[in-house]
Amino acid sequence: MxxxxxxxxxxxxxxxxxxxxxxxxxxxxxxxxxxxxxxxxxxxxxxxxxxxxxxxxxxxxxxxxxxxxxxxxxxxxxxxxxxxxxxxxxxxxxxxxxxxxxxxxxxxxxxxxxxxxxxxxxxxxxxxxxxxxxxxxxxxxxxNALQTLQRKQTGNLSVKNLNGIVKKQHCVLNSEYLTTLIVAVPRSFYKQWNGKYETLTSMIVPRSSVKIAEDDEFGLFTVTLFQRVVDEFTHKAREERFIVRDFTYDEDALKLQQEELDQVSxxxxxxxxxxxxxxxxxxxxxxxxxxxxxxxxxxxxxxxxxxxxxxxxxxxxxxxxxxxxxxxxxxxxxxxxxxxxxxxxxxxxxxxxxxxxxxxxxxxxxxxxxxxxxxxxxxxxxxx
CATH class of the missing domain: 1.20.1460.10 (subunit c (vma5p) of the yeast v-atpase, domain 2)
Known part of the structure; x- marks a missing residue:
């Protein structure tokens, strides 16, 4: 006009x-x-x-x-x-x-x-x-908050929300000394992970790593270690391009996650x-x-x-x-x-x-x- x-x-x-x-x-x-x-x-x-x-x-x-x-x-x-x-x-x-x-x-x-x-x-x-x-x-x-929540639902395993993927049996719970970390490893780095994770720091439980999920880009692995070396392990893992996910197992988390998504939507x-x-x-x-x-x-x-x-x-x-x-x-x-x-x-x-x-x-x-x-x-x- x-x-x-x-x-x-x-x-x-x-x-x-x-x-x-x-x-x-x-x-x-x-x-x-x-x-x-x-x-x-x-x-x-x-x-x-x-x-x-x-x-x-x-x-x-x-x-x-x-x-x-x-x-x-x-x-x-x-x-x-x-x-x-x-x-x-x-x-x-x-x-x-x-x-x-x-x-x-x-x-x-x-x-x-x-x-x-x-x-x-x-x-x-x-x-x-x-x-x-x-x-x-x-x-x-x-x-933006909604898109962040949606990305956590749909992104790859390095960013995706892990509630519903990581099960109770994958984690060491209620231990005074031990904890389980969840690590996203690029698919092309599986061999390096399996060969190095036990030696990245001391106090790693031998043969504790298990692959629990996989997508086109990453595999999701567990590793059990002493709580006192978590920060050191996370730093060393990052140097090797292994991504330690910030995750704590919670039985109600999946339900709460969906409720939050529904509310924000x-x-x-x-x-x-x-x-x-x-x-x-x-x-x-x-x-x-x-x-x-x-x-x-x-x-x-x-x-x-x-x-x-x-x-x-x-x-x-x-x-x-x-x-x-x-x-x-x-x-x-x-x-x-x-x-x-x-x-x-x-x-x-x-x-x-x-x-x-x-x-x-x-x-x-x-x-x-x-x-x-x-x-x-x-x-x-x-x-x-």
Whole structure:
């Protein structure tokens, strides 16, 4: 979804100007009014500063919108539904919302200054961003914990949870002096293990090693030794690439392990559902804030470009596929006379008008510059 927002001088008749643009582009694009109320303007200096700030806010808003949309996409990837049906704004599709945009005067009063309205929008977006980050971090931590538990269920014998594999009869239990270690040995090292384990340290019970399990990469061996040499044996075994597993036999461990896995899995599903629900709700709020910020940019740049009092028509243009260049050429042909400095038509000794002209000229070196106010709003609802 790519929309172009433009404003041009209305010359006292906004409706006729809109109808003229619409007629010029009717073969190439869908054109709709983008009504922007009159705001309290303040001084030119504050307007120029606000123009620079709005560029930064625009980028930040877009990033936040996409981050929250990505959450919805990620957690609904397997749903047999188009994301356009999930990413709604005020219960409308994105397309419907933009084409029928109306300034929300209940939330953003027009008797407030432009700076106050911008601050309100930024605060709202930042608050939502903070909430979503916290929720996502909590979910990610639990997801990582679940993946760790699952790896212990499915990994090779060097990392896999051994409950259910090591049986009671494999271990020396309740001995004051002896203990049984469980060692994962690479399959290609069986000969070395059998030849070395009794001599890695003293106090090894001879011929105590038994292979109790095997997978594609490792064999699992027992070895019985005195408790006092466990640390030394573990260190020497590591040097030989034998992995002593951290394991203590517990009859209830397998049951507890499954209960923990079930609990963490259940929490993960609940958190995912809650995160998806919040993301869908907050996406609408964020996208609406972003479009309102775009409206502020159009208003501010139009005043700086065309002067006072505000007299311009703003529209949204959705070009048909492969007709973007034609739309651009048509607009340039119609409004190229503005020459990028419409203020020249009114140029006088008025110092404020000269300042407006100076601001406009600073933008001429921008490769995306047009002789009229233009901003793009690009959102890919299906991006990965």
């Amino acid at each position: 790519k929309y172009t927002l433009i404003s041009v001088p209305a010359l006292g008749n906004k409706q006729n100007t809109f109808l003229n643009i619409k007629a010029k582009l009717t073969e190439y694009a869908e054109t709709n009014n983008f009504p922007i109320p009159d705001f309290k303007i303040g001084t030119l200096d504050t307007l120029v500063l606000l123009s620079d700030d709005l560029v930064k806010y625009d980028t930040a808003f877009e990033q936040t919108v996409n981050k929250v949309a990505d959450i919805v996409r990620t957690f609904t990837a397997n749903a047999k539904v188009n994301h356009d049906q999930l990413l709604l704004v005020n219960e409308k599709s994105i397309d419907q919302y933009i084409r029928g945009f109306q300034w929300n005067t209940m939330k953003y009063r027009t008797d407030k200054s432009l700076q106050e309205t911008t601050a309100t929008l930024s605060q709202e977006v930042n608050a939502i961003d903070a909430i979503m980050k916290a929720k996502l971090n909590t979910y990610t931590q639990n997801k 259940s929490v993960e599903l609940e958190q995912q559902a809650e995160l998806t629900r919040l993301a869908k709700i907050n996406f609408g709020e964020l996208f609406a804030s972003w479009v309102h910020l775009k409206a502020l940019r159009v208003f501010v740049e139009s005043v700086l470009r065309y002067g006072l009092p505000p007299d311009f028509t703003s529209v949204t243009i959705a070009a048909q596929p492969k007709f973007e260049k034609k739309v651009d050429e048509t607009l340039l042909a119609q409004y190229g006379r503005l020459g990028g400095v419409h203020g020249q038509a009114f140029k006088s000794s008025n110092s404020q008008q000269d300042e407006i002209l100076d601001h406009d000229l600073q933008s001429v070196n921008d490769s995306s510059y047009r002789p009229y106010v233009q901003f793009d709003l690009h959102f890919d609802s299906e991006r990965v």
